Amino acid sequence: MQFRLEKRREPSKAMLYATPVVAVLLTMVVGAIIFSLIGFDGIGAVREIFFTPLTNAYKWQDLGVKAAPLIIIGVGLSIAYRANVWNIGAEGQYVMGGLAATWIALLTYGMSGWWILPLMVVAGIAGGALYASIPALLRTRLNVNEILTSLMLTYVSVQLIYYLVRAPWKDPMGMGFPQTRRFSADALLPNIFPGTIVHAGVPIAIVVALVAWFVMSRSVFGYQMKVVGAAPHAARYGGFSENKTIWLALLVSGALAGLAGALEVSGPFQRMVPGFPTNYGFTAIIVAFLGRLNPLGVIFGGIVIAITFVGGEVAQTSIGLSNAATGVFQAMMLFFLLAGDILVRYRIRRVVPQTAEARS
Incomplete structure (x- = not known):
């Protein structure tokens, strides 16, 4: 059984701009699962890294x-x-x-x-x-x-x-x-x-x-x-x-x-x-x-990544998470973003090899 990528029609702008949001959400879900499996409070890690910098007013200046x-x-x-x-x-x-x-x-x-x-x-x-x-x-x-x-x-x-x-x-x-x-x-x-x-x-x-x-x-x-x-x-x-x-x-x-x-x-x-x-x-x-690759979108991207930096520092002191955890979340975010880009532009199609009789 073989598979190949087949180009889709040009994706809509709504789909292209939704992909980064989906990538961030998937990073939270998968990150929580991974850190729970290795013995950390996965849900707590996601909370401290992604939400505490937004809910704690003292951290807003760090975000900027x-x-x-x-x-x-x-x-x-x-x-x-x-x-x-x-x-x-x-x-x-x-x-x-x-x-x-x-x-x-x-x-x-x-x-x-x-x-x-x-x-x-x-x-x-x-x-x-x-x-x-x-x-x-x-x-x-x-x-x-x-x-x-x-x-x-x-x-x-x-x-x-x-x-x-x-x-x-x-x-x-x-x-x-x-x-x-x-x-x-x-x-x-x-x-x-x-x-x-x-x-x-x-x-x-x-x-x-x-x-x-x-x-x-x-x-x-x-x-x-x-x-x-x-x-x-x-x-x-x-x-x-x-x-x-x-x-x-x-x-x-x-x-x-x-x-x-x-x-x-x-x-x-x-x-x-x-x-x-x-x-x-x-x-x-x-x-x-x-x-x-849009300068206005880069503002959104910069704030999201800044949240992971500030949240990573918070998670170190609150739940004892390693500083390397920030890099793990950022790497997963890039992976899901690139994977999403491929899936919105291409579809995976199964290719059934033809038999000798069918070719003849």
Whole structure:
């Protein structure tokens, strides 16, 4: 007995946008079963991870802080993936954006002025874009797959952090800890609500998503990304250059990842430390697909994944769940989402092999 996938008619938008919701619900159900089977309170795990961050008002500010970098990076990745350009190295571009912003903060240490923080943000954007230009150059000039190059460059950026915070950028007053100086006051991202940890990066993330949605749906740039990704041969006849699209997709996604890095290092971290790589760049891949590669949907995806981050921290203290449980739930969510995508676009059909007599 054999089976094959047969393409369905083009699924409706309602079905496509319902799939992420179903994926989240299936993750809760299957997650509860799995953790119950291995000896944990499975229902309690789902409650603490998915519902406590929403019902506990004190956790809302944590959700905003966690969601902001995921949304910004996820928007950039959604643009690249629309163009069929697979940037897997957003984590490295996020790190390089943070390092570029740190460089400006250390150069201006002890100075004051409103211009310091904007300069750090510009440096972060440039750092992320420049790092993304390496896989863009290799793809367009040597036809090297950007998945491999962007991913491997992530590990280079992490090693660069380790070197800088242990040698040239090490805080002389840091009691031997591998970290930079704490940034000056004018190099820190301000909180938008006094007495909370909600910094200015949260509204910036929403603005980035709204601007990206407008650009992708109302501009030639957005049309170019979609056409080249969906039908490269037709795009070529329409006058769109595939190489130019690759450059634009990688530079934009790298720039937004660098922006997220600059906001994170000047906001929650307030200095560069070895723990700065937080896997936001990798997790944002799930965010982009949860959001259906739509910048507005990415806001939803970023909030959902932020809930699992905050809920995972709650579950560690309340029911003793391991920190790795957060990754398990996120991985299941991506699995169910991709499986749902296949099932709404294809049907499984049984193929009965013909006998020799039937063929004759």
